[in-house]
Amino acid sequence: MFVFEWDEKEEREALLEAGKTKGKLEILKNIMAKNNWPAERALEFMGIAKSQYNQYISLLQI
Structure with a gap:
């Protein structure tokens, strides 16, 4: 059996950070x-x- 715990706040923060990095x-x-x-x-x-x-x-190299 596989148990997965999802943290919405953590996911939202990770997406925001990724967006900031992409913009930079x-x-x-x-x-x-x-x-x-x-x-x-x-x-x-x-x-x-x-x-x-x-x-x-x-x-940059990706």
Whole structure:
């Protein structure tokens, strides 16, 4: 028997966070393209914490 517990609040928060990340990625791509900047410079410009750079850069490559 399989028991599954679903937390609606947790799911909603995860979806909101995913949407924010997707939006930031689109902004990041636009900044990079318009200014001919590398990802690191665009992330710095956006105010993204350096500890998150690798996360965003890896998502750009997907």
